[in-house]
Structure formats: C-alpha cells, structure tokens
C-alpha cells in the first residue's frame with residue numbers, strides 16, 4: 001500500500017461544482033489543498049486513502065463552488081447605504097453622493113467602509129471584488145488585512161478630491177500604488193477612469209497608453225443611462241462608446257460597466273474588440289437606468305461578469321441576488337425561458353469575472369493548480385429542500401445566508417458563518433459612528 005500524502009486542508013462535500021468544465025457536478029468529492037492551491041479533486045473515498053490532513057472538513061450537505069467575483073463595486077460606499085434612495089443616477093450623484101464625498105471621504109472613511117463591505121461580501125460568498133474608489137491604497141490595506149482578493153481601481157476623474165488634485169495626480173498616485181504592490185498575491189490592479197462624462201479626452205488618451213504599456217485592465221462606467229448618451233451626442237457629436245473607440249480604448253482589457261443602452265452595432269463592436277461587460281442589474285433597476293440586454297450579449301460570445309455596484313445604489317453587496325436577477329431579467333427581456341441558464345449565471349458570477357480581470361489562471365473556477373478560493377453553501381435547510389439539482393438551487397433558491405464557509409488562497413475566512421479575520425461588532429459600531437457624522 002502507498003504511503004498517504006499530507007495536505008494542508010481537505011474539504012469533503014456533497015457536491016463540487018467547478019464551473020469549468022461546463023455543467024459538471026461532482027457528487028461526494030473532496031478538494032485537497034496545499035500551500036493555498038488546489039492539489040486534487042477526487043471522490044471522497046480516494047481522497048481519504050491517498051491524503052491525510054490535520055484540517056479535514058466534512059461538509060456533507062453542502063455545495064462547494066468557486067468564490068464569487070464581484071466585478072464592479074465601490075466598497076467604501078457601504079457607509080452611504082440608504083443615504084439617498086429613489087433617485088435617478090445624475091440627481092443621486094450630483095445632489096446627494098458627490099456632496100457627501102466632498103465633505104467626508106477620507107482615508108479613515110475608506111478603511112471603515114471597505115472593511116464593512118469586505119465583511120458583508122465574505123458572508124455572502126464573495127472572495128474577490130473589482131473596486132473603484134478614492135484612496136485605493138487604503139482599499140488595498142483593508143483587503144490585505146481581511147485576506148480577500150481584489151482588483152484595486154486606480155481612479156481618474158476630472159475633479160479634485162481629498163485624495164488627488166488633478167488627473168495627473170490621480171494617475172501618478174495610482175501607478176505608484178501599483179508599483180508598490182505589483183507582486184502582492186491578493187491584489188491586482190485596474191485603471192479606472194470614472195465615466196466618459198467625467199474624464200477628458202486628454203486623460204482617457206493617457207490611460208489608453210498606460211493600459212497598453214502595462215497590459216492592464218481598464219474599468220469604466222459606460223452607457224449607464226439614456227441621458228449619458230444624449231449628453232455625449234451634445235458635447236462630442238458621438239455616443240460614448242464611439243468616443244472611446246476613437247480614443248483607442250476598446251479592446252480585451254476593457255471592462256465596460258453597465259452597458260444598459262446599446263445598439264446591435266455597438267454589441268457587435270464590443271464582441272469584435274473582445275471587451276468584457278460588468279452587468280449590475282440591481283443598481284440599474286434601482287436608479288431606473290434600464291435593463292441591460294445581457295442574454296443577447298452572452299449569445300454573441302461577449303465575456304459578461306456580474307457586479308453589485310455600491311451599497312449606496314444597490315443597496316446590498318449580494319452576489320446571490322445579482323445572479324438570480326441576471327438570470328430572471330434575461331428571461332423576461334428576451335421572452336426565452338432558457339435565455340440565461342443557472343449554469344450560465346453561475347459562470348457569469350465566477351469565471352467570467354476572473355477572465356475580465358485577467359486573473360482566470362489563478363481563480364474563478366475549481367481546478368488543479370488554481371488558488372483555493374472557495375465558497376461552501378449549506379443545503380441542509382428548508383428553503384433548499386428537496387434538491388434535484390444543486391446549480392438550480394444556487395441560482396434560483398439559495399440566498400447569501402446559506403453561505404457557511406469561505407476560503408481565499410486556502411485560508412479559512414468564514415467558518416460556519418463566523419468571520420475569522422474581521423470583528424463584526426466593531427465594524428457595525430464604526431458604521432453607526434459614521435452615520436451620526438454624515439447626519440450632522
């Protein structure tokens with residue numbers, strides 16, 4: 001008989017859903033983890049005979065999936081959750097959010113808000129998020145502290161803030177931060193011009209140059225509202241996406257956030273240019289921006305991921321809700337019940353996010369050699385009984401409260417719904433203090 005091999009962690013589960021190969025559901029399998037990386041995925045009996053570990057976890061009623069990837073958020077804005085509701089985008093931004101940001105956003109605000117967001121996301125099965133906010137160095141610090149993974153947005157916007165004075169200052173600070181942390185295992189970076197209406201041609205051109213030089217993703221709000229398109233036509237004589245095309249911004253590095261309003265030709269252009277889209281259904285519904293035609297874009301072969309946007313426009317950072325909405329809206333809008341299947345919706349919320357961020361060799365699916373970024377969902381509950389198909393339940397029946405465990409890089413960050421690296425009570429207290437300040 002062969003000697004057993006040692007493993008740092010072995011997770012046994014009722015189902016393992018690796019996301020790739022497509023539609024695979026492995027029953028009664030185990031994931032073997034060493035040094036934060038998936039070493040084997042085997043039937044439980046084989047894992048038991050081949051490996052031993054001091055850290056052997058049996059999740060007999062659970063589905064194991066890749067950690068969810070939130071492809072667009074502004075984490076620190078959790079501190080503005082519910083501050084201004086029931087408004088359209090520009091009124092919400094101009095008269096409520098931007099004035100509060102001008103007055104209150106600081107390094108402390110970003111630290112407390114981001115940690116609060118990380119706690120909420122971890123409890124909801126999210127292992128990685130793509131962020132866009134002021135003081136990205138503080139976001140990076142919060143991410144390192146809690147053990148998650150994030151793509152840090154190097155923001156550019158044509159107005160000064162407490163973080164930076166002008167576009168060159170934003171770029172300089174962002175690129176210096178990227179240099180500092182370029183080898184950090186939890187972090188990657190995106191250039192993050194806010195939107196076509198808030199960033200000049202000159203700054204966008206510089207960003208195109210840096211994106212090419214660094215082979216960096218670029219993350220921008222695009223075609224979010226009908227008004228955005230009308231005002232671009234007034235100011236530039238072309239729609240925003242055409243303006244970005246002329247500036248050389250379309251390409252495989254682009255993550256176009258929202259894309260609610262677009263023509264057939266624009267969809268084809270995005271496909272031709274191999275761009276990714278971050279679909280944010282709740283935020284688009286709540287701000288009455290519209291409903292992105294995701295089923296068509298997925299059918300065209302465009303890489304579509306899912307984001308929550310911020311807790312100030314959503315008002316949750318709940319990727320289970322976004323996954324379910326993405327699938328249901330796609331069906332209603334196309335009149336086709338199979339427009340976006342449960343398997344497809346799960347892929348949007350995991351692997352497609354990783355592809356958009358250029359980190360799909362590391363995360364986004366459960367495969368040997370990839371990081372052990374894993375979410376466990378407990379199916380031993382009334383609302384998930386009976387279970388004919390765990391993928392159907394994950395998208396159509398489960399909610400974030402069913403997430404029991406989360407690992408990032410093989411480290412347990414959520415243990416039976418208890419946060420391991422963050423103090424929930426302290427985060428709530430800090431949020432309450434900020435609410436008092438923002439109210440004063």
Ligand SMILES: CSC[C@H]1O[C@@H](n2cnc3c(O)ncnc32)[C@H](O)[C@@H]1O
Nearest residue numbers: 074097132133134155157194221310
């Ligand atoms: C430059 S930091 C990010 C900036 O974006 C603002 N914001 C938040 N949500 C949205 C959205 O849905 N569309 C456009 N801009 C948004 C946020 O308040 C920050 O100022």
Ligand SMILES: [Zn+2]
Nearest residue numbers: 072221309310
């Ligand atoms: Zn946004």
